[in-house]
Amino acid sequence: MRTGVNLQHPVIQVIFGAVIAIFGAAxxxxxxxxxxxSRFILFLPAVMIASLFGGGIIAGSAATFVSVLTVVYxxxxxxxxxxxxxxxxxxxxxxxxxxxxxxxVLVQFMNVRTKKLADAxxxxxxxxxxxxxxxxxxxxIWEWDVQKDQMKWDDQMLxxxxxxxxxxxxxxxxxxxxxxxxxxxxxxQILQESFLGKTKFKLEFRVVRPDGAVRTIFASALVVRDYNxxxxxxxxxxxxxxxxxxxxxxxxxxCEVAESAARARTRFLDIAAHELRxxxxxxxxxxxxxxxxxxxxQAVEISTLKRMRVQADRLAHxxxxxxxxARLERGFLKLKRQRTDLSALISECRLNxxxxxxxxxxxxxxxxxxxxxxxxxxxxxEVISNLIDNAVKYTPAGTPIEISMEKDLxxxxxxxxxxxxxxxxxxxxxxxxxxxxxxxxxxxxxxxLGLGLFICRGLVELHGGSIGVKSQMGVGSTFxxxxxxxxxxxxxxxQAAS
Amino acid sequence: xxxxxxxxxxxVIEDEEDIRYTLQVFLESEGYVVQTAENGLSALEWLKLGxxxxxxxxxxxxxxxxGWQFAREFVDRYDHLAPILIMTAAADAEQRAKEIGASGWIxxxxxxxxxxxxxxxxxxxxxx
Numbered sequence: 076m077r078t079g080v081n082l083q084h085p086v087i088q089v090i091f092g093a094v095i096a097i098f099g100a101a102x103x104x105x106x107x108x109x110x111x112x113s114r115f116i117l118f119l120p121a122v123m124i125a126s127l128f129g130g131g132i133i134a135g136s137a138a139t140f141v142s143v144l145t146v147v148y149x150x151x152x153x154x155x156x157x158x159x160x161x162x163x164x165x166x167x168x169x170x171x172x173x174x175x176x177x178x179x180v181l182v183q184f185m186n187v188r189t190k191k192l193a194d195a196x197x198x199x200x201x202x203x204x205x206x207x208x209x210x211x212x213x214x215x216i217w218e219w220d221v222q223k224d225q226m227k228w229d230d231q232m233l234x235x236x237x238x239x240x241x242x243x244x245x246x247x248x249x250x251x252x253x254x255x256x257x258x259x260x261x262x263x264q265i266l267q268e269s270f271l272g273k274t275k276f277k278l279e280f281r282v283v284r285p286d287g288a289v290r291t292i293f294a295s296a297l298v299v300r301d302y303n304x305x306x307x308x309x310x311x312x313x314x315x316x317x318x319x320x321x322x323x324x325x326x327x328x329x330c331e332v333a334e335s336a337a338r339a340r341t342r343f344l345d346i347a348a349h350e351l352r353x354x355x356x357x358x359x360x361x362x363x364x365x366x367x368x369x370x371x372x373q374a375v376e377i378s379t380l381k382r383m384r385v386q387a388d389r390l391a392h393x394x395x396x397x398x399x400x401a402r403l404e405r406g407f408l409k410l411k412r413q414r415t416d417l418s419a420l421i422s423e424c425r426l427n428x429x430x431x432x433x434x435x436x437x438x439x440x441x442x443x444x445x446x447x448x449x450x451x452x453x454x455x456x457e458v459i460s461n462l463i464d465n466a467v468k469y470t471p472a473g474t475p476i477e478i479s480m481e482k483d484l485x486x487x488x489x490x491x492x493x494x495x496x497x498x499x500x501x502x503x504x505x506x507x508x509x510x511x512x513x514x515x516x517x518x519x520x521x522x523x524l525g526l527g528l529f530i531c532r533g534l535v536e537l538h539g540g541s542i543g544v545k546s547q548m549g550v551g552s553t554f555x556x557x558x559x560x561x562x563x564x565x566x567x568x569x570q571a572a573s
Numbered sequence: 574x575x576x577x578x579x580x581x582x583x584x585v586i587e588d589e590e591d592i593r594y595t596l597q598v599f600l601e602s603e604g605y606v607v608q609t610a611e612n613g614l615s616a617l618e619w620l621k622l623g624x625x626x627x628x629x630x631x632x633x634x635x636x637x638x639x640g641w642q643f644a645r646e647f648v649d650r651y652d653h654l655a656p657i658l659i660m661t662a663a664a665d666a667e668q669r670a671k672e673i674g675a676s677g678w679i680x681x682x683x684x685x686x687x688x689x690x691x692x693x694x695x696x697x698x699x700x701x
Contacts, residue, residue, distance in 0.1 A: 349634055352662040356682035357591035363685045364595045367602070382591050 215313040219247060221306050226250070235292060235315050237284025255281035255289065269298055270306050279316070290317045339508075346525070350393060358386040396526045403533035410451035410537055417446045417455070417487060421478055424459045432467055436475040446480065448487055448560060450538055455558070458531045458542075462491040462554045465527060470495035470551075486540070490555035497548040506544060507532040531556070538562065580606045581696060584626040586616045586643060587660070588635040596630065599685050600692075612636060613643025620647070626655050628696040630688075631675070633661045644673035656695040658688075 206229070209216055215232035219225070224246045233243060236253040243249050254262055258280040269276035276296040281289050296311030361383045365375050402408040418441050425437045459478075466476045474494040481488050498506070507528050528542075535542045539562040546552035583605045587593045590611075597607045608626065610616035612635045629647070633640035644657060656676035660683070663669060670678040676695040679688055 349662055352681050353589050353592075356662075357589055357595070359682040360592055360595040360599075360685065364599055367599065367685070371602075382594070386591060 209312075213315050215315075217250075217309075217311050217313065219309040219311070221308060232313055235290060235313055236282055237286060237288065253282045253284070255283050257281070269296070272298075276309070276311065290315055291320050292316065347393075347397070351390070354386040354390040354393070358383055358390070361386065396530065399530050400526050400533075403530065408533070408537065410454060412449050412451055414447055415450050415452040415455070417448055417450075417489070418442050418480060419445065420452055420456055421459055421480060421489065424456055424463065425478060427460070428463055428467070434472065435467060437463070437478065438475055439478040439480075442480065446482055446487060448558060449562075450558060451534075454534045454537070458534050458556060459489060459491070461527045461531050462556075465554070466491050466493040466495070466552075469493070474551075485561070486557045486559045488555055488557045490553050492551060492553040494551040497550055498544065498546040498552055499548065500546075503544055503546060507542065528554075580604060581627040582606045582608065582624060583692065583696075584616060584619070584629045584655070585609045586611075586613060586629065586635070586640070587632040588612055589632070592632075595685075596688075600689075603689060605692075613638030613640065613646070616643060617646055617650075620651070625651065625697075627699070628692050629655050629657045630692075631657050631659045633659060633663060633669070641669075641673060644675065648674055655697055658691055658695060660688075 205216070208214075209229065209231055213231075215235050216229045217232050218227040226245055226247055226249060228243060228249070230240075233240060236249070238249070238253070251259065251263075262278060262280045265274060265276060265278045268274045276294070276298060278295075279291060279293050282292050283289055293314045293316045294311060296309045298306055299308040299310065301307045361379055365379055365383075368375055399408070421439055422441055425439045428435070428437050463476060463478065470476070470493045477492040479490045479492070532542045535556045535558065538558045540556055540558040542554070542556040544552055544554050581604075583600050585593055585596050585600075585607060587596070587609070588611050593609045593611070597609055600607045608619060608624075610619055614637050616629075617638075631640045631643060638646075640659060640661075644659075647655075647657070653674060657673070659666065659670050659673070659675045659678045660681055661669070661678060662681045666678045666680060670676075677691050679691055
């Protein structure tokens, strides 16, 4: 902050010069008895030179001018009225020189002081500006005297490292202790390389604050060497980039999500095209074959017709799945709820599978009492059938499939347990997403579009319930869903509104 | 219709049972001997028995071993002893056929007569 008057101001300098001149004149008047009038004219250039030397051109000129005026108008009449001996001419010269010198020293002293004050003010201002800039840029400033191992940190640095001025050791140790253990070795390596002049000291590292918070810091420094090339000092900056980094990472992961969704869609389209084309091709070839056989008057086998029907059904099934997904995604699917005996529904489904797959075992320990719940029986049947169908598809032929049901006061839970190879944990949460089936569809291909579990999830969620899987590699998987007896209000309202 | 050693042999590699079946019935009615395989691996196993087919009909997307993998393995082991016709739904079929050194391709679904024409065009004719 600027305090007092500006000593460099010309007006101040003029006043200053005048004061010096008056002082000189007064000194001459006091010394008059010894000096005498005849050589007094020597005094003028002495004052002039002294003032010029000390106070600059303005002060010098002003001092000279005022000296002349003072001498001519005030002292000359006084001198003329006095009689002083002509003796001591050398003393006179000596006193003149002494006077000039003392004035010069005085002026010089004043000037140095003025300059010092101005410098101090400038420095304070500079430091203030730097602090302001550093704060605005979220930058901390440090200095390290390598030979003495003395470190200076500004407040911002202390803030970054989460320590107080009192706990700051003032050595490089303070920095090293703050570093994340995982980054310490690399930071030290770069420091050493910058000492050797191999690299610039420029790096990113993590800092662990005493309270455990981790911040990411970008650091750079200037290495100052002495005339021998030995490292003398480091001047450096730290910048806290934690927030920027987080924002970048967020953006990046959002991009990745979008990209992977786009990739999943493309992959799905690929699979869908293939899945739809396969039954179409089979169907078309079967038809062509039949046509050729009929042309040749050969008998058409009933098994060929059955093959055709299976392909047509498969095609129809795929189309139904696709439509159902479209309806679920747009919220067009409506439930037709009614009181349903869930255990009877499961038994019916199990019976169907037993007829379809006579060589597989489907176990269901049916409760002795009916379990009534208000659901859309067609949709819940679809879910159960889908889960059992998956178990049949993805488990070895000899293994049993166990269906179970349990209820408490609020909900009923149905589970389908298989003894397959299990599902890796990272795949488990992907299972219920749309357009997802196996990572590399070109390598591993199962029948269908992989929409089954997504549809199941949609249907169960429409009932206010949830669906999930528990799986252990090498042991098997249990797919389950839970339906509450009372459908959550917001779901009722939501469905009434749509 | 001639059978026996004079008949040409077609190896059909296709995972879809109905397509395999139809091709077999159709090609046999055209006088070919047909060997089928449900994926590349079992086709390679069969080839180990020593017969080189006059033509290979190859599906691309198959479990266990895809058409691409089979074609690579086949060329590695038998060079281009038998022409390969790929049956695919892929849009870039022509380019892919070139990549694996196939003699031709046919897009699914296809007309049986067209397939027969293509086979006749590329099939290996044994020297008399």
